[in-house]
Structures are given as structure tokens and as C-alpha cells.
Amino acid sequence: AIRITQSPSSLSASTGDRVTITCRASQGISSYLAWYQQKPGKAPKLLIYAASTLQSGVPSRFSGSGSGTDFTLTISCLQSEDFATYYCQQYYSYLLTFGGGTKVEIK
Amino acid sequence: QITLKESGPTLVKPTQTLTLTCTFSGFSLSTSGVGVGWIRQPPGKALEWLALIYWNDDKRYSPSLKSRLTITKDTSKNQVVLTMTNMDPVDTATYYCAHRHLLAYGDHFDYWGQGTLVTVSS
Numbered sequence: 027a028i029r030i031t032q033s034p035s036s037l038s039a040s041t042g043d044r045v046t047i048t049c050r051a052s053q054g055i056s057s058y059l060a061w062y063q064q065k066p067g068k069a070p071k072l073l074i075y076a077a078s079t080l081q082s083g084v085p086s087r088f089s090g091s092g093s094g095t096d097f098t099l100t101i102s103c104l105q106s107e108d109f110a111t112y113y114c115q116q117y118y119s120y121l122l123t124f125g126g127g128t129k130v131e132i133k
Numbered sequence: 134q135i136t137l138k139e140s141g142p143t144l145v146k147p148t149q150t151l152t153l154t155c156t157f158s159g160f161s162l163s164t165s166g167v168g169v170g171w172i173r174q175p176p177g178k179a180l181e182w183l184a185l186i187y188w189n190d191d192k193r194y195s196p197s198l199k200s201r202l203t204i205t206k207d208t209s210k211n212q213v214v215l216t217m218t219n220m221d222p223v224d225t226a227t228y229y230c231a232h233r234h235l236l237a238y239g240d241h242f243d244y245w246g247q248g249t250l251v252t253v254s255s
Contacts, residue, residue, distance in 0.1 A: 060242075069246065121195065122170075125179070
């Protein structure tokens, strides 16, 4: 199975900061990567798919980039509602795998 | 609009079989391209994909759990059922069902149920 390593596992940031989260795949996955946001007690929410395509309704401060093995999720100007845990998921292989998550906390 | 909701027992004993039902609305599992997946999340831990069933009855399973999982669909009832045998305390988790995103190639999920917490304990 394709392993996804997500980093950092947590970070502290302030409102207005630019935040970057990274996912690295154990083998090339082209652009078959999605990003989700999860708030405590809630289901994950799809933010980005195909590595860089913003899901409908998601604010433009979220962006994704990368292809092959290295991917990033960037939040350009962190808002209070963005404090959450973020997961990436590869779907290059039909055996789907998620990253370990990145918790974005208030500094 | 698309909604999904998981139902099933909140508590199961070790060695028992878990049966979870995902009841959905807003789409049909007889429509080409449609799929429903199951994903779980142990308390405080990451998401783990379990299984996925497609409109054509094709099925995919996590290799680490394949021997214990069965996914089926009932198109007339708009339901997907997941069974997991030989439950163990490490299977304690919130179990989610989710709709496969149709507007793009590949298996990722754009609508999720609220999740149901299953505890495995004697």
C-alpha cells in the first residue's frame, strides 16, 4: 500500500498567518491527492482534490499544490474557523490511504 | 441534497460481528460512477479507509482488514451495509460512510455521514 507521511503533526499559528502543511507519498501518485478539514466531533470536509482543485464552496485562502510524491496545502491567511485537523488522502491506488493528520492550533 | 447517516450498535463485545448500515438520500447507487465508502477513526487518531462499493457492485477492501470485512448495497432501500467480523477493542472507533466524489476522477469523498461511535468492550 502507498504510505502517506504528513508533516508537521501539529502546529501553532495566529490568525492572519500563512500556514503550510506537507504530504509525501511513498511512491509517485501523479495528482491523485485530496485534502480534508476536520473539526472536533465532526466529519471530515473535502477541501481540495486532484492536488490543487478547490472544492465548491471552499474559501480561496485554501490552496493545494504538488504532484508525484510531494504535496502542500496552504492557508494564505488563517482565520479563526480554520483551526482544525487536516488530512490528505491519496487515490492513485484503489487501496486508499490517509495521512496521519496535522492539527492546527491557536498560538 | 446528498445526505448519509450511519446506524448500528454503539457497543459490541469482543469476537462479535459488527453490522453498520449507511442510509443515504440525494443520489442512487444504480447511477454510473456512484460509490459509497466506509472510513473509521479511532479516538484521537487518524482516518482509516475500510471499504468502497460502486454502482456496478464492484468492491474494494483495505488489505489489512479484507478478511474481516464485507460491504453490500441495497439499491432499492438506498442503503450500504458493512459487516466486520471478530471485533476487538482496537476496533473501537467512529465509523463514517461517505459518498464518492463524482465530479473528478478517483476515489475521494465529498459528502460524509455524521459518524457513529462503536465501542468494543466486554
